[in-house]
Amino acid sequence: MTDGYMFDIPSVPALRIAGDERLFPVRRIFCVGRNYAEHAAEMGGEVDPEAPFYFTKSAFSLCSGGAEISYPSGTENCHYEMEFVVAIGGKLEEPAASGAMNAVFGYGCGIDLTRRDLQSDAKEKRRPWDLGKDFENSAVVGPLTPARGFGEIANQRITLRHNGEVVQNAALSDMVWPVPEIMAHLSGFYRLMPGDMIMTGTPAGVGPIRRGSVLEGAIDGLEPVLLKIKQ
Ligand code: MN
Numbered sequence: 001m002t003d004g005y006m007f008d009i010p011s012v013p014a015l016r017i018a019g020d021e022r023l024f025p026v027r028r029i030f031c032v033g034r035n036y037a038e039h040a041a042e043m044g045g046e047v048d049p050e051a052p053f054y055f056t057k058s059a060f061s062l063c064s065g066g067a068e069i070s071y072p073s074g075t076e077n078c079h080y081e082m083e084f085v086v087a088i089g090g091k092l093e094e095p096a097a098s099g100a101m102n103a104v105f106g107y108g109c110g111i112d113l114t115r116r117d118l119q120s121d122a123k124e125k126r127r128p129w130d131l132g133k134d135f136e137n138s139a140v141v142g143p144l145t146p147a148r149g150f151g152e153i154a155n156q157r158i159t160l161r162h163n164g165e166v167v168q169n170a171a172l173s174d175m176v177w178p179v180p181e182i183m184a185h186l187s188g189f190y191r192l193m194p195g196d197m198i199m200t201g202t203p204a205g206v207g208p209i210r211r212g213s214v215l216e217g218a219i220d221g222l223e224p225v226l227l228k229i230k231q
Pocket of ligand 1: 032
């Protein structure tokens, strides 16, 4: 029991870092919607030319890559969404349109698990997306790679295999809102701090997981993210 608190403080959600013994403690998870035009189209939507938009996942929705999890509860149609993840390691004192990238620690491969049936219902009823997006194990992220080891974000391939079949395949340069623009925009609304993360949206090809599914997400230059769904 931790002194002064009525129950044990939950352990801090954290991610492994490639080539580093230390863990990256996760604070907040911001997610970008509709950041690849072909994905926006497959969902029956359009890219907003004005600005990116966001939803959030609790840090307690984090799932480290390599896990085997149960099929999520409350859904009959849970989808995978492969994403490039940005991990913030520096403070941004003020909205910092120019210097925002200096706060980036590194990058990772992520899968935004989505209860599509609940998200679609929420969209229809003009309700928030929380039930569809923010649930246990819904933010699956592999080990982080420091930005200096990754280099510039350019046309690296981002792919997802579902049971061995390539279902998502795009380039990071296909993002409607590049990472520096997301960082600059988001920092105008939140004081970004070390431990904050951004899931930058998914390319086309999203689809349902099943009991027994094996997901393997890869981005050139990063550690892959792996996930198994129990039978
Ligand atoms: Mn997503």
